[in-house]
Amino acid sequence: MIDARGYSCPMPVVMVQKAVKGKEPNKLEVLVDNQCSVENVTRYARNSGYQVEVSDHEGDYKLVLRK
Amino acid sequence: MENEVKLTKLAQCAGCGAKVGAGVLAQLLEGIQVHRDPNLLVGFDKSDDASVYRVSDELALVQTVDFFPPIADDPYLFGQIAAANALSDVYAMGAEPKLALNLMCVPRDMPQQAVHQMLRGGYDKVYEAGCLITGGHSIFDPEPKYGLAVTGFVHPQRILTNSGAETGDVLLLTKPLGIGVLTTAHKADMVTPESMDLAYALMTTLNKSARDIMVRYRVHACTDVTGFSLMGHMLEMAQGSEKQMHLSVSEIDLIPEAVELARMGLLPEGMYRNRTFAQQWVEHGEMPLEIQDLLYDPQTSGGLLMAVHPEDAQALLEELKGAVPSAQRIGRVADYQGGKRIFLEG
Numbered sequence: 001m002i003d004a005r006g007y008s009c010p011m012p013v014v015m016v017q018k019a020v021k022g023k024e025p026n027k028l029e030v031l032v033d034n035q036c037s038v039e040n041v042t043r044y045a046r047n048s049g050y051q052v053e054v055s056d057h058e059g060d061y062k063l064v065l066r067k
Numbered sequence: 068m069e070n071e072v073k074l075t076k077l078a079q080c081a082g083c084g085a086k087v088g089a090g091v092l093a094q095l096l097e098g099i100q101v102h103r104d105p106n107l108l109v110g111f112d113k114s115d116d117a118s119v120y121r122v123s124d125e126l127a128l129v130q131t132v133d134f135f136p137p138i139a140d141d142p143y144l145f146g147q148i149a150a151a152n153a154l155s156d157v158y159a160m161g162a163e164p165k166l167a168l169n170l171m172c173v174p175r176d177m178p179q180q181a182v183h184q185m186l187r188g189g190y191d192k193v194y195e196a197g198c199l200i201t202g203g204h205s206i207f208d209p210e211p212k213y214g215l216a217v218t219g220f221v222h223p224q225r226i227l228t229n230s231g232a233e234t235g236d237v238l239l240l241t242k243p244l245g246i247g248v249l250t251t252a253h254k255a256d257m258v259t260p261e262s263m264d265l266a267y268a269l270m271t272t273l274n275k276s277a278r279d280i281m282v283r284y285r286v287h288a289c290t291d292v293t294g295f296s297l298m299g300h301m302l303e304m305a306q307g308s309e310k311q312m313h314l315s316v317s318e319i320d321l322i323p324e325a326v327e328l329a330r331m332g333l334l335p336e337g338m339y340r341n342r343t344f345a346q347q348w349v350e351h352g353e354m355p356l357e358i359q360d361l362l363y364d365p366q367t368s369g370g371l372l373m374a375v376h377p378e379d380a381q382a383l384l385e386e387l388k389g390a391v392p393s394a395q396r397i398g399r400v401a402d403y404q405g406g407k408r409i410f411l412e413g
Contacts, residue, residue, distance in 0.1 A: 036336040044332030
């Protein structure tokens with residue numbers, strides 16, 4: 001689980017990249033608190049071969065990335 | 068070292084990406100009574116680059132203001148960019164800037180030398196434009212900001228608004244796109260020095276040469292591409308001119324590394340604001356998402372977008388290329404058929 005709440009763009013997507021690169025996890029959960037980060041993480045994840053599911057998480061956003 | 072302060076780390080948003088979105092701005096202004104004056108030739112209701120007031124039959128006054136938080140860590144560079152960007156709105160009206168006033172916000176603890184460098188950048192760029200800085204206003208603010216209010220002059224018959232495009236006109240753009248993506252990714256140190264040098268060189272280039280050449284041709288409409296992105300500014304031109312625009316996207320010069328960074332999700336928040344504002348008017352066709360994203364990327368001190376008479380287009384482009392090598396032909400203007408305003412074609 002990556003908690004990127006409190007970070008503005010581009011930091012959340014950079015945190016996700018660090019967790020993905022070289023490790024290629026099959027599943028990764030990410031918490032963000034703004035729409036820009038939802039979109040940026042989604043773009044990165046899809047281009048890296050993940051499917052992305054976005055849901056509400058106590059008023060913030062939870063993204064589940066799956067291979 | 069004098070440049071020890073990392074200016075961009077003090078900023079929430081980079082450059083023109085900090086701009087309040089066009090849609091939000093319209094809501095904020097809604098219901099406020101607009102006073103009219105027959106000599107006010109261009110006012111804010113036209114969504115144009117600057118306001119224009121007729122002083123006499125021979126002379127019109129052009130006014131604009133622009134300022135933003137640091138887009139570069141080097142204060143001298145930031146000062147130059149902020150000034151080139153503020154002056155640009157005057158050039159976009161086909162006018163010449165003559166007088167400018169500094170607008171400056173600085174943290175109480177910002178080193179004096181850094182503030183001095185920032186101002187020196189502004190003065191150097193304004194003098195390069197043949198314009199004078201005659202004063203200004205400064206306040207303390209935890210987030211630094213710099214820019215200028217600029218006054219210029221133009222003959223009232225030679226004003227270039229963003230609403231005069233005619234059917235058959237050729238669309239030219241004088242700078243490549245991708246500056247917003249590069250400056251965003253730079254905050255995470257993810258851009259090569261070569262691409263950042265290119266971005267800085269583009270942002271510090273005055274639109275003066277492009278303007279000086281353009282006014283000798285039959286240019287019907289002009290605007291500068293800044294915070295609202297190519298799509299946002301082009302939409303304003305299409306709507307103001309009651310036309311539709313067809314873009315040859317493969318002809319548009321996109322900074323290569325910015326395309327790659329867009330694919331990796333390193334996009335500024337302003338890109339999403341611009342999309343929300345303009346996308347309902349754009350026919351995207353099969354255009355890949357990262358290419359679309361760059362068309363919505365907020366530019367700081369971007370190039371001029373011109374709609375020129377088709378018979379003049381080639382000669383204007385050739386002359387422009389002599390002074391501004393990045394000048395390019397990007398599309399054409401057509402009769403409005405209803406529905407979408409901008410068509411992205413191969």
